[in-house]
Amino acid sequence: MELKLNKIATSENEANNVEKMIIIGAGPAGLSAALYAARAELSPVVITGMSLGGQASLTHTIENYPGFPDGVGGAELGELFQKQAERFGARFEFDNVTEVNFSESPYIVKTYGNEYKAETIVISTGASPNYLGVPGEKELTGKGVSYCGTCDGWFFKDKDIVVVGGGDSALEEGIFLTRFAKSVTIIHRRDQLRAGKILQTRAFNNPKIKFIWDSVVENINGTSAVESVLIKNVNTGVESTFPTDGVFVFIGHTPSTDLFKGQLAMDGNGYLQVDSKMQTAIPGVYAAGEVMDASFKQVVTSAGWGAAAAIQATKYLESKE
Ligand code: NAP
Numbered sequence: 001m002e003l004k005l006n007k008i009a010t011s012e013n014e015a016n017n018v019e020k021m022i023i024i025g026a027g028p029a030g031l032s033a034a035l036y037a038a039r040a041e042l043s044p045v046v047i048t049g050m051s052l053g054g055q056a057s058l059t060h061t062i063e064n065y066p067g068f069p070d071g072v073g074g075a076e077l078g079e080l081f082q083k084q085a086e087r088f089g090a091r092f093e094f095d096n097v098t099e100v101n102f103s104e105s106p107y108i109v110k111t112y113g114n115e116y117k118a119e120t121i122v123i124s125t126g127a128s129p130n131y132l133g134v135p136g137e138k139e140l141t142g143k144g145v146s147y148c149g150t151c152d153g154w155f156f157k158d159k160d161i162v163v164v165g166g167g168d169s170a171l172e173e174g175i176f177l178t179r180f181a182k183s184v185t186i187i188h189r190r191d192q193l194r195a196g197k198i199l200q201t202r203a204f205n206n207p208k209i210k211f212i213w214d215s216v217v218e219n220i221n222g223t224s225a226v227e228s229v230l231i232k233n234v235n236t237g238v239e240s241t242f243p244t245d246g247v248f249v250f251i252g253h254t255p256s257t258d259l260f261k262g263q264l265a266m267d268g269n270g271y272l273q274v275d276s277k278m279q280t281a282i283p284g285v286y287a288a289g290e291v292m293d294a295s296f297k298q299v300v301t302s303a304g305w306g307a308a309a310a311i312q313a314t315k316y317l318e319s320k321e
Pocket residue numbers: 064132164165166167168169170172189190193194195216250251252253295296297298
């Protein structure tokens with residue numbers, strides 16, 4: 001009896017254009033989820049947002065994704081992921097999600113151009129770069145302030161630039177920017193880097209890179225372009241003006257979870273909370289990648305979580321049938 005009822009429900013879903021799976025976001029987690037769901041014949045719809053490949057696509061070369069001993073371009077890797085998922089029937093919609101409603105199944109996902117209903121959802125909206133929040137930052141963004149070396153490095157040929165931050169992103173991007181810039185000064189708020197040893201060694205050995213330790217940027221100065229930064233030494237309190245043509249900010253990320261406020265549980269930093277099977281508190285709604293990962297933030301871990309979420313969603317759908 002139960003089986004018959006479920007079969008009726010399944011055909012009703014098909015008649016009502018209810019998708020088996022909607023994937024929100026197209027970084028490594030979303031694209032891997034798309035591949036696994038497509039291979040399970042769920043014909044997933046991936047709503048990509050404004051870009052494909054996530055933050056990884058902004059990285060010039062990814063050297064730690066297994067299978068690419070010589071490294072792979074970040075954008076190229078995203079395209080390969082997409083191609084592989086499409087080969088098995090994943091569908092891509094280049095649109096932004098504006099609203100979701102997870103109060104009852106089928107779940108509703110609204111975009112600028114459409115309204116979708118789906119039995120399962122994989123959230124892989126990733127994270128966006130943090131801002132310094134100092135005077136001059138907003139005003140001079142695009143006029144010398146940047147959050148992406150790969151995108152903007154070329155504009156700083158033979159210029160002097162500063163990089164703010166002491167993590168892997170700051171060092172990786174700082175090293176990349178030496179291809180263009182005359183000098184790269186990394187300003188870090190402590191006297192020890194957070195970045196991994198391999199990047200530290202490369203940065204210390206790069207003759208174009210200098211460090212200013214124990215210091216924070218308090219102001220970004222300039223009218224039509226960046227001219228200098230006001231720096232404060234956090235130990236002595238002494239302030240000084242450091243001339244520069246550009247400011248690249250790499251001080252961590254904030255998960256992109258605004259859409260889900262009030263519907264899904266988050267930790268104090270806004271990361272979605274999932275169980276060991278990638279599921280949120282709502283049956284059939286999963287999260288994968290940087291939107292739920294405050295610890296690892298690697299392409300390979302995000303891709304793994306995306307695959308896990310899709311496998312779990314497939315099992316969930318099977319259990320309903
Ligand atoms: P992160 O590891 O969180 O590092 C952020 C850096 O910015 C830290 O050095 C932090 O200082 C500093 N910072 C934070 N807020 C600041 C503020 N308001 N003012 C000044 N400095 C501030 O972020 P990330 O470098 O973007 O890396 C994120 C994750 O991606 C990490 O897990 C990283 O390993 C990973 N990642 C890996 C690779 C790679 O494997 N090649 C490349 C890029 C990123 P403190 O150190 O004092 O906290």
